[in-house]
Amino acid sequence: VPEFSLIRRLASLVPTSGADIECSIGDDGAVLCPDSGERLVVATDTLNEGTHFLPGADAGALGHKALAVNLSDLAAMGASPRWALLNLSLPREDAAWIEAFGSGFAGLAERTGVRLVGGDTCAGPLSLVVTVLGTQEPGRSLRRDGARPGDDVWVSGCLGDAALALERRLAGRPVEGRLAEALDAPEPRLALGRRLVGVAGACIDVSDGLLADLGHIATASGLGAVLTVADLPASPALAALEDDTRRWSLQLCGGDDYELCFTAPVAQRDTIRGIARDIDLRLTRVGSMEQGAAVRCRAPDGAAFRPARRAWEHFAGSDGG
């Protein structure tokens, strides 16, 4: 049965055992041992070829990214990842593809302490579903509904790089270095998420673009927000774009950033700057929460800014949107 041999092959590439795993791949289910009283935090995401990544995408990058986008969700909850499951649909058995995919997955799994405990591989159009399970102390979850009026809005890292990289790749231009990494190998902000517990009021990971994701915090918290577009953090590649509207639009709506957006009381500014130093990660104040129901963007001249129609919509359009 090929479904069996492929998951076995994958299991030989990635960490699958540990003191908190009684039974892993090879039985009907995995038997896991959370510590007494721990909360379990679970997240899952699908990546489909043609919808979430381009046909012919590098297998190693997909292995990393399929796990990374899920770990990013756990980071946004302030949880520590422990176990993962992988459902892999492949059009045909391809040992070299599996090898590369497994290596990409394993590299990130090892670095973040994640063990693969289950899943399946089967025939079908290329599709990657990863489910991650993490744990945390009770009452320590970073949720979307904890923002308060007047809270600062912060964002980690830089925004818009993945979208710019996708634009260039779709145009057939080479994409390398930091830009390629932003799109192919996003780094889940796990250390930041854990440090934000007790500091941030609300938190979300930026996967659909800052505007949409801050919108989720605003809606869940029954508030509005205002963003100052000139404050949005930009990498050198993005800062080099001369068209302000294009740059801000990529930063606000690009998506695939996998940075954390969080809110915190003004009184926490020094603490947050200390966290940024401790974990060596740029944290930028980009706006604030306010009464209302919308997320507004303010240009440097004080006027309202509306992002341009997304340059990559012909691709993202396959998402049904």
Added chain:
Amino acid sequence: VPEFSLIRRLASLVPTSGADIECSIGDDGAVLCPDSGERLVVATDTLNEGTHFLPGADAGALGHKALAVNLSDLAAMGASPRWALLNLSLPREDAAWIEAFGSGFAGLAERTGVRLVGGDTCAGPLSLVVTVLGTQEPGRSLRRDGARPGDDVWVSGCLGDAALALERRLAGRPVEGRLAEALDAPEPRLALGRRLVGVAGACIDVSDGLLADLGHIATASGLGAVLTVADLPASPALAALEDDTRRWSLQLCGGDDYELCFTAPVAQRDTIRGIARDIDLRLTRVGSMEQGAAVRCRAPDGAAFRPARRAWEHFAGSDGG
């Protein structure tokens, strides 16, 4: 974002909250509260159109079956199901399909106490990935590696009905009643799995056919086994087949049965018959474990029986096998 609205719509159809759920659909992850000291049991399965079900399959039946095949894994571990996640890829937004699928999923979820706590819906070829999480007391898992030489081999319910139903449906013949139910609405044997804890030595759910799945028990336990084909439990529809070889082949290799196959010491026969009465489920002794490394089948005349090439291989062949 349609990915958001569809999972919300599904969440309105199925149970999503409970005292052991702090945070469910609508945040980056679900926050769940296992009891202190409980083991967590996790299983996941993919159903792809064209590989695991026929194009145009009934949406309500798929909703039931996608959950049922996963609950069957928890049953085989002796665990109690609690939470589920659903990753649904759909070629297009189709409200009626979602409605029917959600109803099928919800019916079984409500009956078995499962709450939907996460997942996503996105554009792609039709694919259903369900992940189920259950709990059980430490040291109570039914595993594949616990069979001993001389143990009886038992199986629940009847075998071969789903395979016969698939054969007939592929031939364009109407399939109704109990046969259709076997293929479209298998019933996970959760009560049986729980009762077998402390009674069975090894247990597996029959998804790939009894021969293959008992083979997994044999391999994991370092043993062989012998099956008496005349003892395999048959429904009236299957018993009516005049060709013994065809009937036994369907029962041994048909797959999609979702019954439990388990081993137990001879001394447990009365206990097992008592369980069968208590839960009103047929349990049949079909063979025994022995030294060796293969699963043998014995015909009524004592000769070795080898199943015929599977009639449905032109369909199952898309599975890569």
